[in-house]
Amino acid sequence: MAQKKDNSNAEDVSILSSGIKIEGKLYSEGNVRLDGQMVGELTVNGNLTLGDSSNVKGNVKARNVTICGKVEGTVQVADKLILESGSKLTGDLVSKILVIEEGAIFEGNSSMGQKARE
Secondary structure, rough: OOOOOOOOOOOEEEEEOOOOEEEEEEEEEOOEEEEEEEEEEEEEEEEEEEEOOEEEEEEEEEEEEEEEEEEEEEEEEEEEEEEEOOEEOOOOEEEEEEHHHHHOOOEEEEEEOHHHHH
């Protein structure tokens, strides 16, 4: 009896390019890279990368988040949030681990550590 091949891959990424403009709610079970614009709520059960040209206004939730672009709103991260050089986060964040690279801008309040996840 032949076994069914599992085509799912933890490294698969849904890519939303720089020409994309989303208004409303976006939900994904897997990993997402957004290079476009979004106004609303973004929930990703996997890893989320917001590219250099990304501009998000609203609430963001994900397991791990890397921000290279701009975010205005509340960011809730289960594990690690990385603000790369040139990124800008305006708003509140909750994360177990926070990495802010030189040249990144963060304006808001943060809650970190194990208690932040609860």
